[in-house]
Amino acid sequence: MYGTGEPVFSFEFFPPKTDEGAKNLMKTVAALKGKLSPHFVSVTYGAGGSTRDRTLEVVANIQNDLSITALAHLTCVASSRGDLREAMRRMITENVENILALRGDIPSGEGEFVPPEDGFRHASELIDYLANNYFVDIGAACYPESHPESDSAESDMQWTKSKYDLGANFLITQLFFDNSHYFDFVERARAAGVKAPIVPGIMPITNVAQIERFTKMCGATIPEELQERLARIADDPAAVMATGIELAIDQSRELLDKGAPGLHFYTLNKCDATRSVLAALR
Numbered sequence: 644m645y646g647t648g649e650p651v652f653s654f655e656f657f658p659p660k661t662d663e664g665a666k667n668l669m670k671t672v673a674a675l676k677g678k679l680s681p682h683f684v685s686v687t688y689g690a691g692g693s694t695r696d697r698t699l700e701v702v703a704n705i706q707n708d709l710s711i712t713a714l715a716h717l718t719c720v721a722s723s724r725g726d727l728r729e730a731m732r733r734m735i736t737e738n739v740e741n742i743l744a745l746r747g748d749i750p751s752g753e754g755e756f757v758p759p760e761d762g763f764r765h766a767s768e769l770i771d772y773l774a775n776n777y778f779v780d781i782g783a784a785c786y787p788e789s790h791p792e793s794d795s796a797e798s799d800m801q802w803t804k805s806k807y808d809l810g811a812n813f814l815i816t817q818l819f820f821d822n823s824h825y826f827d828f829v830e831r832a833r834a835a836g837v838k839a840p841i842v843p844g845i846m847p848i849t850n851v852a853q854i855e856r857f858t859k860m861c862g863a864t865i866p867e868e869l870q871e872r873l874a875r876i877a878d879d880p881a882a883v884m885a886t887g888i889e890l891a892i893d894q895s896r897e898l899l900d901k902g903a904p905g906l907h908f909y910t911l912n913k914c915d916a917t918r919s920v921l922a923a924l925r
Contacts, residue, residue, distance in 0.1 A: 644682050644712075644905075645813055647842040651905030652679070652715070652921055653842075656912050657687040658698040665697055671914060673709055679921050682905070685714035685743060699730065703737035705865045714782065715739050717773075718747030719763040720756075727762075727769070730779055743782040743815065748860075767805045774810025783811035785832075785841065787824040791862030800835050807837045814839055815907050817861050818846040820869060820890070843898050846909040847916035848887030874925040884916060891908050891920045899924070 644651045654675065659665045672684055686702050689694065698715070706713040717727065717736055734742070746756065758764040763772065766783060773781050779788040783806040786799060791800035803814070814837070819825055829841050848854045851873045858865055865873070869890070876882040895906055906924075908917045 645842075646897055650899055650903070651682045651842070652924075653683045653685060653905065653907045654914070654917060655685045655687065655907060655909050656701075658695075658701055659912075660697075662697075662829055665701055668701060668912060669704055669709070669766070671912070672705060672711065675914060675918070676709055676711055679864050679918060679925075681711065683712040683741065684713050685716060685907070688716040688718045688745075688747070695730070699733050699737075702734065702739055702838065704878050706737060706739050712741065713739050714741040714743055716743045716745060718745045718760060719766065719769055721759055722763075723759050723761045724763075724772070725761070726759075727772070731773075735777070735779075741780045741782070742773060742777075743784070745772055745784055745906050760780040765802075767802065767809055771809040771812055780812050781810050782813045782815055783807075784817065785828070786817045786862065787819045787828040788817070788863055791860075796831075797837075803832060804835045804837055807839050812839060813842060815842045816844045817863055818844050818857070818909060819863050820894070821864070822894060822901075825898065826861070826901065840904040842905050843895075843903050844907045844909060845891055845895060845920075846911075847891040847894030847920055848873070849884055849911075849913065849916050850880075851883055853911075888916050888919045888923075891916070892923045895920060895924055 656668060656672070659668050675681060684705050686698055686705070688698050702713045702715045705711050717730060728780050745765055756764070763769045770781055770783060773779060785803050789799040816825060827845050832841060846854070856864070872886065873883070876886060898906065910917050
C-alpha cells in the first residue's frame with residue numbers, strides 16, 4: 644500500500660472488554676468501510692487473557708468478515724515465546740499477514756519493564772523473531788519526540804534504526820501536535836539509513852484532560868499556544884471537538900502536502916472526529 648504513491652489512511656482501535664462491545668466495534672468499523680474506505684485497520688493488543696483473545700477475534704473478523712486489511716498489534720508484555728507462537732498461529736490461520744511489533748506499555752504499578760520468562764525485553768527482539776520465523780509484513784513504532792525512556796534523541800534513533808535493520812517494513816509514529824517534530828525525525832532517520840515509510844500518527848483532540856494524560860504518558864508535548872487555547876475551552880465539549888477537528892485537518896494537510904506517506908488515526912474507538920477530518924482531506 645505504501646508503495647503506490649497515494650496517501651494511505653488507516654484507523655486504530657482497541658479491543659472492547661465485553662462481547663457486546665466487540666459487536667458494536669464491528670458495526671463501527673463496517674460503517675467506516677462504507678463511508679471512508681480505510682486502507683487498513685489496526686487493533687491494539689491486550690495484555691490480559693480475555694482481552695487478548697478478543698483482540699485476535701476482532702482482527703480476524705475485520706480481515707475476513709469485513710474484507711478490510713487488518714494490522715494486528717503484538718507486544719512483549721506478559722507474553723512468553725510460547726504465547727507469541729500461539730498468537731501468530733491463530734493470526735496466520737485467519738489470513739492476518741500484517742503485524743505491528745511493540746514492546747508494550749509498562750503495566751500499571753510497575754516502575755520498569757520486566758520481561759516475562761522466556762519472553763522479549765525490547766520490540767527489536769520481537770521484530771527479529773518475527774522476521775526470522777514468519778512471512779509477514781512487520782511494522783514498528785517510532786517517536787518524533789523520543790521514547791520517554793530514551794536517554795537522548797541520538798539513542799532513540801539508534802533503537803529506531805535497529806528495528807528497521809532487523810526487519811521492520813514500515814514505521815508508525817507516536818502522536819504529536821507540532822509537525823516540525825515529525826519532519827525533523829524523518830530527516831534524521833533518513834540520514835541514519837532508515838528507508839522504510841514513516842507514517843504520522845494523528846490523534847484528533849476531543850477531550851482536554853484526556854489528551855493531557857496521553858501526552859504525559861507517551862512523552863509527547865502540547866505546544867504552549869495550543870495549551871492556552873485548549874484551556875480556554877476545556878469546559879465546552881462542543882468547542883473542544885470543533886477545535887480538535889480543525890487542528891487535525893490543518894496538521895494533516897501540511898503533513899500530506901510535504902510528503903508524508905499517509906496518516907494513521909488513533910480513534911480511541913470514537914470515530915466522529917476522525918471521520919470529519921478524513922472527509923475534509925478527501
